[in-house]
Amino acid sequence: MITIKRFTVQPVHLWIALLLLVLAVGAVAYGIVLVKGLSVTNLSDLVPWGLWITIDLSAIALSAGAFTLCAVVYLLGLKQYEPVARTATFVGLIGYSMALLTLLLDIGRPDRFWHAIVYWNTHSLLWEVSMCLTLYLCVLLLETAPLIGRTEWMQTRFPWISNKMMSIHHMAPFLALLGLGLSMLHQSSLGATYGVLKARPIWYKPGLSVLFMFSAMIGGPALTILITKVSGRLSPRAKVDDSLLEKITLFIGWALVGYFYFRFWDVFSVTYTYEPGRSEALSMMTSGPLAFNFLVGEMLLGAIIPAILLLVPRFRKSWIAQVVALTLVVGGVVAYRWDVNMSGLLVILTYLPQEITTIYTTYFPSTIEILSGLGVVAYGALAITLGVRYLNLIDHRGIEKEVAESPVIIAGTD
Amino acid sequence: MEEKTIQRRDFLKLLAFGSVVAGGLRLTHLTSASETGGSSPYRWVMVIDQDKCTGCGHCTLACRAHNDVTPEISWNRVLNAGKVGDQQVYLPRPCMHCEEAPCVDACMVGASYHRADGIVMMDYDKCIGCRYCEVACPYGARAFNWESFTGPNPAVPEWGQPEVPRRPRGVVEKCSFCYQRIDRGLKLGLKPGVDEEATPACVVACPMDARKFGDLNDPESEVSILIKDNSYFQLREDLGTSPRVYYLPPREEVTT
Numbered sequence: 169m170i171t172i173k174r175f176t177v178q179p180v181h182l183w184i185a186l187l188l189l190v191l192a193v194g195a196v197a198y199g200i201v202l203v204k205g206l207s208v209t210n211l212s213d214l215v216p217w218g219l220w221i222t223i224d225l226s227a228i229a230l231s232a233g234a235f236t237l238c239a240v241v242y243l244l245g246l247k248q249y250e251p252v253a254r255t256a257t258f259v260g261l262i263g264y265s266m267a268l269l270t271l272l273l274d275i276g277r278p279d280r281f282w283h284a285i286v287y288w289n290t291h292s293l294l295w296e297v298s299m300c301l302t303l304y305l306c307v308l309l310l311e312t313a314p315l316i317g318r319t320e321w322m323q324t325r326f327p328w329i330s331n332k333m334m335s336i337h338h339m340a341p342f343l344a345l346l347g348l349g350l351s352m353l354h355q356s357s358l359g360a361t362y363g364v365l366k367a368r369p370i371w372y373k374p375g376l377s378v379l380f381m382f383s384a385m386i387g388g389p390a391l392t393i394l395i396t397k398v399s400g401r402l403s404p405r406a407k408v409d410d411s412l413l414e415k416i417t418l419f420i421g422w423a424l425v426g427y428f429y430f431r432f433w434d435v436f437s438v439t440y441t442y443e444p445g446r447s448e449a450l451s452m453m454t455s456g457p458l459a460f461n462f463l464v465g466e467m468l469l470g471a472i473i474p475a476i477l478l479l480v481p482r483f484r485k486s487w488i489a490q491v492v493a494l495t496l497v498v499g500g501v502v503a504y505r506w507d508v509n510m511s512g513l514l515v516i517l518t519y520l521p522q523e524i525t526t527i528y529t530t531y532f533p534s535t536i537e538i539l540s541g542l543g544v545v546a547y548g549a550l551a552i553t554l555g556v557r558y559l560n561l562i563d564h565r566g567i568e569k570e571v572a573e574s575p576v577i578i579a580g581t582d
Numbered sequence: 583m584e585e586k587t588i589q590r591r592d593f594l595k596l597l598a599f600g601s602v603v604a605g606g607l608r609l610t611h612l613t614s615a616s617e618t619g620g621s622s623p624y625r626w627v628m629v630i631d632q633d634k635c636t637g638c639g640h641c642t643l644a645c646r647a648h649n650d651v652t653p654e655i656s657w658n659r660v661l662n663a664g665k666v667g668d669q670q671v672y673l674p675r676p677c678m679h680c681e682e683a684p685c686v687d688a689c690m691v692g693a694s695y696h697r698a699d700g701i702v703m704m705d706y707d708k709c710i711g712c713r714y715c716e717v718a719c720p721y722g723a724r725a726f727n728w729e730s731f732t733g734p735n736p737a738v739p740e741w742g743q744p745e746v747p748r749r750p751r752g753v754v755e756k757c758s759f760c761y762q763r764i765d766r767g768l769k770l771g772l773k774p775g776v777d778e779e780a781t782p783a784c785v786v787a788c789p790m791d792a793r794k795f796g797d798l799n800d801p802e803s804e805v806s807i808l809i810k811d812n813s814y815f816q817l818r819e820d821l822g823t824s825p826r827v828y829y830l831p832p833r834e835e836v837t838t
Contacts, residue, residue: 205728205729205730205751205752206711206726206728206752207728207729211728213716213722213724213725213726214722216713216716216717216726217713217717274712275710275711275712275752276709276710276711276712276713276726276727276751276752276753276754277709277710277711277750277752277753280708280709280710280711281710283691283708283710284690284691284710287691287692287693287708288691288692289687289689289690289691289692291686291687292687292688292689292690292714293688294688294690294712294714295690295691297690298690361714364687365684365688365717365718366684366720366821366822367684367718367719367720367821368717512717513717516722517720519675519720519721519722519817519818520661520663520664520673521663521673521815521817521829521831523664524818
């Protein structure tokens, strides 16, 4: 007898439908960019990098939960955080694939993306970044393999592959070590990509690599915990142990205080002496077009308020306060990436002898840029939603061990 | 259990490979004067006399024709540089072909590179269009092909005939000191800077004779003598890029 189960529309279905819609629109915009080229953007020779590079940098920074939490589990030996690290690894994998999708969009010759791996200029920071990205993506794929291998579907359909994938689990400590090295290298190198350019005085300082690293180590875990907490509330499939997340949010709170301290000195040091281009970029961030983004987005909402919400005991008990705080942290990391990129590009330094003056330009992304960017973000959100639903992504009940070690049912026996 | 050890060994191999790669990181860039690979008897430089330049823009047009550059892009821009006394001064700006070129360091695929004779070249077949070089260049000498250049070149044939292939959409392009003219000229036994066919198109096109081109390694060359006998400047010397374009500033005593 065949029974037809009635399909009832749940909120999650609407959410997935919305994401699919944004994804579809984004895919069309993506296609337009590939066919028509970058002339459909508002980028120019004066502002060659814009919204997409911000999405790319942010996606990489917010994926840093993977290496940070894996390091906590396997290097500091805090095994109880293993389920959280598992979530972070998947978020990392999706984040890096988002970054690659955006990069593919941003380069003028997407058909030559492989040149970045084949042709080497070892002096280039971007060479180092692309090497680390490629290798780290491999690490993330290996780290995520057990997660996919242990799904029921894989176990029944492809027991042999499933078994292999799950056994990668044993390499986890080594992968964590390798991932830590690769991540630290390229997270800071992304900062240095800007930091080594003497032609752009606001960028030319060693602090950028440190701050890129530091903010990634805050934003990455923040996004992972945010996803975990929201899923725990909204999805019955996410089994969240809030006491496990307690210490991590406390870490994020204190790290924010540290980050704020570093960022303060980073900006403060720029206020001394006049240097063409550098001083102008700073005033753009304190009173110019980037002021709201810097003062409100980055400092107030991105650091001060979430630090209070994450550290004051009264707010720590509130789910909503925690979720708001973690969202703000994520937003603050994105705002920082935007500010760094824009402050260096919007101020143009002339090279006329004896009168080095600064002129300003403007940039606002085109509709196509925004839609394709949103499409990439929707892809990421969709992948994580489906991961929570079908990959048992968030499960703090500690059943990991038995599943990983369980004997595989081989067809034909029994 | 056995399976486990094999995987571990495999993994250690991977780790070893990883550390080899890490060891291969040659990011630390110790700069030196003799950066360029290979050796060449030539050191091409350009001398631009601001005192003679009238801002007519013939250089820009000749450059467009000979290098088949789209009207959207100027490899060689002539900027208004204010007044000295009553004299309007211009600053023609080709690529500086820096000895310590930020673009060459920046390019991840090595599409921007130094030739042995010092010319900063573009390999348009390698360029992926990431535009990091544009961000790195202090002189705004680089331009991205936002659109593909199809149809006739308005500067042809009035200002010359194209000598190099057009660049595709999606790559960055810039002045090459007309390397094609230098290389062809040298093969024919001509002297760049002296014989017109072997000299960059902008230098040949200048009606005021404001541009000179030649070999700085040859003490008898016009550029060597000009640099020796005159006070000159380079753009943004403070950056340490050592441009190969020298400017002779306007001299008031000549104009008054």
